[in-house]
Amino acid sequence: MSDKGRDHSHERMSPPPGETEAVTEMVKRFYEEIQFPGTRPMEQDSLIFLRKFSRIIASFHGVDQAIRVLDAGCGTGNTSRALAAQYPEVSFTGIDLSQSSIETARRGASAKNLENVTYFQWNMLQPLEHEQPFDIVLCFGALHHTADLQAALHTLRLALSTQGSMFIWVYGAHGRYHHALNMKLLAMLLDAEPTTDPVLLAHDFIHSVGDNMAAKDLLGKRSHDPLLRTFFENPTWIADQFLNPNERCVTMMDLQHLLRLEQLQIIEWIGIPGNVKAHIRSDELHRRFALLPEEQQRVAMDLLFKPERYFLLLRKREGA
Ligand SMILES: C[S@@+](CC[C@H](N)C(=O)[O-])C[C@H]1O[C@@H](n2cnc3c(N)ncnc32)[C@H](O)[C@@H]1O
Structure with missing residues (x-):
């Protein structure tokens, strides 16, 4: 995927037929062998996420039914396990392509006696079979390893409730x-x-x-x-x-295109400086930047900051 400058706003962005299955099989083999993340220290993005997550949970105050959270591409379940321990009233579901990672995630949850988290093996290129939509969907570090980013986003959107919040964390092509x-x-x-x-x-x-x-x-x-x-x-x-066998980094232009196709909108681009003026100090250049429509401003910021990852809070577009 790359910025070509042409208008491809109606094109689907799927790989050629046959490639999806072969790549998914290769990714599955890889993650059956290496179970990620295993154990690792907390990073800056995780801390930012925890603050935002707790604010969203607090916004459900007074709502009767249990809040449901999906962790797609959960790996060994570190994120969902930590959250499940902190929020016993919230129900968590973790899915991953790798059966061995799911088994590790399950062992981790039962070692902590967590009853509010379940894990099962699932390829997120296929729509989930679930009874109720999820209020919060998380997908950290997994989309760029899938064979078909649009199909994966489609599954996540179908799983999300109308007013739900989705957090995605995906590699950036410029920074990486x-x-x-x-x-x-x-x-x-x-x-x-x-x-x-x-x-x-x-x-x-x-x-x-x-x-x-x-x-x-x-x-x-x-x-x-x-x-x-x-x-x-x-x-x-x-x-x-x-050594990852499938890493498909995207640009902000690619992402916005995919999000448009999937009727999702960016609510927040996390971790990117809000004050562009501090980075474009010429009044004339900043004036021109301000003239760009919102989506193009994001593309311009992508070219300016060249982030190695996009950390986004998304919601469904109205009427979607
Ligand atoms: C880098 S790990 C990230 C794990 C975890 N989300 C984290 O942040 O630590 C990527 C995970 O995505 C999973 N994955 C890749 N393709 C997938 C697919 N099509 N469906 C479900 N999970 C997938 C892999 O099995 C792997 O566990």
Whole structure:
């Protein structure tokens, strides 16, 4: 996917027939072997999310029926498990393509005696079979690994209640561009000769190629953050970040196109500076920026900030 500047506002963005099944099978095989995230420290985005999540839960105050939350592509269930422990009155459902991750998630929930969270294996390219819609849908770090982003978003939209809130976290093509090149380079070196331990080779690559190149290209200014650097010793994280068989980064233009097709709207672009004036200091350039329609302003901000991920709060468009 890329910004081509042409109007493709009515086109569907699905892969060619046959590719979806093959890619999904490859992704499934990968995540059956590496169960992500396993254990990992809390990041900045998680803290921001927790604040927003608790505000939404509080807005249901006085509503009788139980609030329902879906965690799509839940992996080993870290997010839903932590939330289920904190919000015993809320009902959580986690789904993932990987059966082994689901089993780990279930073990984690029963070890904590959590009765308000259930997990089951499901390919989110297929609409869910559920009785009631979900008030909150979460999809963190999973959409870009699916073979068909639109089909996945479609499933999530169908699962969402009319007034529901959806949080998605998806890789950005501009910010992850250099990392994608490093992944390609590593893939070439891996392919040069069969190896029994690609993670070991990836670890070697991270620590010995260029001047801290892999960390800088992946983490930017945060590449010396000691907390983040612990990830570079974590085999699960290394595999997920450097050996992933299917990573489809998108641009804001791609995303807005998909959201339009799926009748979803952006309520908040989380983690992006609200004050663009501080970043476009010329009055003339800022005046021109302000002239752009909302969607184009977002594309302009994407080109300006080149984020490595989009963290968005979405709702259904009115009448959708
Ligand atoms: C990087 S992990 C993210 C896990 C978790 N959401 C987190 O933030 O830690 C991506 C997860 O997406 C899942 N996934 C990929 N394609 C999927 C699909 N089509 N349906 C359901 N889950 C999928 C993978 O199995 C994997 O567990």
